[in-house]
Amino acid sequence: MSTGLADNVRKLRRTAGLSQEALADEAALSLSxxxxxxxxxxxxxxxxAALARALGVSTSALFATEAPQSVLSPQDEANRRNMAELRRALMPAVGLSAPLSEPGExxxxxxxxxxxxxxxxxxxADRYTSVARKLPGLLRSSEAAVTALEGEEQQHAMIARAHALLLTGKYLTQVRQYDAAYFALVEAIRLARETGQTQLAATGVVGLCWLxxxxxxxDEAEQLGAQTATEIEPRMSEASPARLAVWxxxxxxxxxxxxxxxxLDVAQEARRMARTAGGAMDGEHLDFPSHWGAFGPVTAEAKAVEDLALVGDARGVLRRADDGPLSGKAVRNYGKLSPNNWGRHRLDVAHAHIALGSHQDGMDELMQLRRTSGEWLTHQPMARRVMADVLKTRKRTLTKDMRSMAxxxxVAG
Known part of the structure; x- marks a missing residue:
């Protein structure tokens, strides 16, 4: 954590007249x-977030601007090398005359x-290596098509390129290459707006908010999401499932x-609006490319449970994890969560189990996710935090599954 952030926590605690022990008690955290x-x-x-709630400020108020740490981890170095070709296709070097890039067909x-x-x-399908190999060719060929075509055909080429850039931005956000992801998403939104594709542009905004x-x-994610949702608010009686889903x-x-x-008051109202959208749909909706993610009443409930996890209500997570819209009967009626949303939901369940001392139940959730989404799991900081909590709080000898998952x-033991 940055020294500026640490200074802010200390200053706000003192301004509130709290000792470290009192702040720990108010935030329901350990003194350590x-x-x-x-x-x-x-x-x-x-x-x-818990410290911010206890201090009566927004979480953003804790953050400070500082120079980033200069030392990269071995994983960062490997990512930099592995992403070289994709970066050349997405962000070619530019001089005084023309970009220094390989001409695409x-x-x-x-x-x-x-x-x-x-x-x-x-x-x-979590096949991220295959996605990375496909993207450079798509970016080059779509850029060349925009340059080569004219009139209405060029407009169609711009829309096709916007789709390629959206896929690039979504992938880069997932693998935490944020600066490149921002470039791809903003360019996709620009092209979609220029060609009058409001639905596609709003889909890009969904991705940008995630980034x-x-x-x-x-603050920016909240403001951008709310502003865009207001701009595209559908008429419920005539809105298509895709439009309701993006909204x-x-x-x-x-x-x-x-x-x-x-x-939390803003979050509660936003959840109500999301439930309204989900309730207006017959079930979970995934109809690529009219809508890039999955949304419906089950997704809306899963994300409400995620909010409970974020505020530390482990019992609330377990109480609602398999109930209501997330019950087996509801899922059969409305449809399943997308694989990514299902994985994130079960990570919240695993975290709740560990927080309440049920290590084996938490490990069962992690092992099931490894069987179904092993590569996706390695990209989830939440999974590493859950495993680190197991290693820290487990009093008995680690099981074979625990060592294998670590x-x-x-995650170092």
């Missing part, structure tokens, strides 16, 4: 966590669209940002 926060140690976002628009659809299917959340830019997802992004930022997630 408060001390770590004020000494510049690593503290989870959930703990920072203008692909057939039908081929570009099919390539994006295939790439999205690979992404949904802002990943960067702890909660509902925007409100989910608002809720996620607000709850992380200790703005190795899979790269």
């Amino acid at each position: 966590t408060v001390r770590k926060a004020e000494q510049g140690g690593h503290v989870s976002m959930e703990s920072l 203008a692909g057939e628009l039908s081929g570009i669209r099919q390539g994006v659809q295939d790439g999205h299917a690979l992404y949904q 802002l959340l990943r960067q702890d830019r909660f 509902g997802e925007l409100w989910l992004r608002v809720s996620a940002a607000a709850v992380r930022n200790n703005r 190795a899979h997630l790269g």
Whole structure:
């Protein structure tokens, strides 16, 4: 954690007239966590949000601008090398005359669209290496098509390129290459707006809000999501499922940002709007490319449970995890969560079990996720935090599964 953030926590605690012990009690955290926060140690976002609630400020108020640490981890170095080709295709070097990039061949628009659809299917299947290999060719061929075509055909090429950029931004956000993801998403939104594709542009905003959340830019994510949702608010009696889905997802992004930022009243209203969107649909909706994610009454409930996890209500998570819209009967009627949303939901369940001392139940959730979504799991900081909590709080000898999972997630014992 940064020294500026640590200074802010200490200053706000003193302004509130609290001792470290009193702040720990108010935030329902251990004294060691408060001390770590004020000494510049690593503290989870959930703990920072709890400190902010106890201090009566937004989580964003704790953050400070400082120079980033200059030392990269071995994983960062490997990612930098592995992403070189994709970066060249997405962000070529630019001089005084023309970009210094490999000229691409203008692909057939039908081929570009099919390539994006295939790439999205690979992404949904957690085959991230395959997605990374496909993207450079899609970016080059779509850019060449925009340059080569004119008139209405050029407009169609711009829309196809916007789809390729959206896939790129979604993938790069998932693998935490945030600056490149921002470039791709903003360019996709620009092209969609220029060609009058409001639904596609709003889908890009959903992705951009997710990126802002990943960067702890909660104020911007909340404001952008709410503003866009207001601009595209549908007439319920005539709205298509795709339009309702994008509108509902925007409100989910608002809720996620607000709850992380200790703005629980805003989060509650945003969840209500998301439930309204879900309730207007017959079930879970996933109809790529009209809508890039999955949304419906089950997703809206799963994200409400995620908000409970973020405020530390472990019992509330377990009480609602398999009930109501998330019950087996409801899922059969309305449809399943997307694989990513299901995985995130079960991580919240695992975390709740561990927080209440049920290590084996938590490990059962992790092992099931490893069997179904092993690569996706390695990209989830929540999974590493859950495993780290097991290693820290387990009093008996670790089981074989625990040791294997720690190795899979790269968590040191």
